[in-house]
Amino acid sequence: MRIDPTVTAAAVLPLVGGPANVVSVAHCMTRLRLGLADPTRVDEEALRSLPGVLGLVVDDGSYQVVLGPGAVTQVTSALEALLAAPTDGEPPDAARGELAGELAARGDLLREERRRRNATxxxxxxxxxxxxxxxxxxxxxxxxxxxxxxxxxxxxxxxxxxxxxxxxxxxxxxxxxxxxxxxxxxxxxxxxxxxxxxxxxxxxxxxxx
The missing domain is CATH 1.20.58 (Methane Monooxygenase Hydroxylase; Chain G, domain 1)
Structure with a gap:
């Protein structure tokens, strides 16, 4: 199932502490590299469970979200757009957190379905x-x-x-x-x-x- 990169970016952002916690955004061939002001605000368990997230690597304070080739460039662009967009009033972190929870639940269902298919x-x-x-x-x-x-x-x-x-x-x-x-x-x-x-x-x- 194809995951919308904008939806993935919107789900990742609150799980890494919100826009105010993101200092830098970059990517390599497969990983979204995030520089964070306070790495302790990252919800690693929820981040790993998001559909489309293949893994999480912590290297010298830099959080690297493994998304795979192709997807990483799209998610990076969507995340940069979210960070650049002006926000009026309270930041929509709560709404994004709900979206992240929904995506995590969908990911659990997909993994359970795959496990059942492989249980022959x-x-x-x-x-x-x-x-x-x-x-x-x-x-x-x-x-x-x-x-x-x-x-x-x-x-x-x-x-x-x-x-x-x-x-x-x-x-x-x-x-x-x-x-x-x-x-x-x-x-x-x-x-x-x-x-x-x-x-x-x-x-x-x-x-x-």
């Missing part, structure tokens, strides 16, 4: 499988890189005193990968991680055969 048995099974194996990927990549470097050194005949250590490092994790799979499996399915690792270790122990 097949997707749930794939998600659980991913939760078991995806955390192991960085270690697998690291071991692969070490094994590759070790192979180059062995073939080139270089650093023969180092290659046995590299081979041990590259092979150590792979030798015990079943234990880590058991740990993650137990955590994912609500078991005791240590017992999951113990069962996996027993299964792959050579003496079991």
């Amino acid at each position: 048995p097949l997707k749930s099974a794939l998600r659980r499988l991913a939760n078991v194996f995806v955390p192991l990927i960085p270690a697998l990549i690291g071991c692969g890189i070490v094994a590759g470097v070790n192979g180059l050194l062995v073939n080139a005949g270089l650093l023969p005193w180092l290659t046995p250590a590299l081979a041990a490092v590259a092979s150590g994790f792979m030798a015990l990968i079943a234990v880590f799979v058991g740990l993650n499996t137990a955590k994912e399915f609500g078991g005791t991680p240590v017992l999951g690792g113990a069962v996996a270790a027993i299964v792959v122990y050579p003496g079991v055969a």
